[in-house]
Amino acid sequence: MVRKQTGALLPAGEAAGQGGRWKRQEQVLIDDANGWGAADLGDHIASMAATFDEAMILGYGLGNEPYASGGALDSLTVTAMEAKVVADVNIMLPIIRKVTSKLVFICGNQWASxxxxxxxxxxxAAGIKDPANNWIPEVHGYGDLDGGSSGRYSSGNLNAFPAEQVAQVFRPAYSHFAAKGLRAFVGETGIPPTDSGRAALARALNEAKANGVPVTLWIAGGDGAMGGEKMNLDDAVHAATRDLIKARAGERMAEWKAPRS
Incomplete structure (x- = not known):
């Protein structure tokens, strides 16, 4: 059976800072009726785990940034999409757990907000049922001065970046996870290339460490296509940011907080 491409990939020129490399693919919601359901995705991830697993692989992501458009793409409300993500994950997990008990990372709804x-x-927290009890909520967030969280950093004085700007984005999630007994992972964050931006990143990293939450930054790419994106750590203007990160690279947390029972 020929499977359809799922998801909505932006066409050239519509993905900010992505170098115009993405082409629009067929926009298909993950659903059996559309030729690619949750069980198919579970089979796909299980196949990757069985084929490529090795000691250096920490775990597997079950998807990136689900969101409800509320329009022509899916016509789902945020609440309906939340329920759909939980239902789809619960179909996928028993399939994946046939081949691996390693961590699985599950992005939150509305771009892993x-x-x-x-x-x-x-x-x-209550809805996801992992037979291995080894899933990690993955959150993303940026500190745009317009109050958004796109990471474009297209407005405001980036040379006067508030020290709390990035950390405050993640505090609600940390509080929620602590109350639910969940571990967590910050899969994406990043800053503009300013001294005040770096101070804000340092504050956010300190708070993440205090909460036992590992962090990966939006680094962009080394092929030149991301040149000009404000968070691109390969650019010369981020030399001091790279130094900040290198100084912390030797720090290691022994492990995530224990999973909920």
């Missing part, structure tokens, strides 16, 4: 996790992904 850290700021709004309790509102848009609050049912995940």
């Amino acid at each position: 850290a700021r709004n996790w309790a509102a848009v992904s609050g049912s995940f």
Whole structure:
């Protein structure tokens, strides 16, 4: 059976800072009726785990940044998409657990929103059933000065970046996870290339460490296509940011907080 491409990939020129490399693919919601359901995705990830697993692989992501468009793409409300993500994950997990008990990372709803996790992904803790009890909520967030979290950093004085700007994005998620007894992972964050931006990143990293939450930054790419994106750590303007990260690279947390029972 020929499977369809799922998801909505932006066409050239519509993905900010992505170098115009993405082409629009067929926009298909993950659903059996569309030729690619949750069981198919579970089979795909299980196949990768069985084929490529090795000691250096920490775990497997079950998807990136689900969101409800509320329009022509899926016609789902945020609440309906939240329920769908939980239902799809619960179909996938028993399939994946036939081949691996390693961590699985599950992005929250509405672009893995850290700021709004309790509102848009609050049912995940009670609803997701992992036979291995080894799943990690993954959150993303950026500190745009316009109050958004796109990471474009297209407005405001980036040379006067508030020290709390990035850390405050993640605090609601940390509080929610602590209350639910969940571990967590910050899969994406990043800053503009300013001294005040770096101070904000340092504050956010300190708070993440205090909460036992590992962090990976939006680094962009080394092929030149990301040149000009404000968070691109390969650019010369981020030399001091790279130094900040290198100084912390030797730090290791023994492990995530224990999973909920």
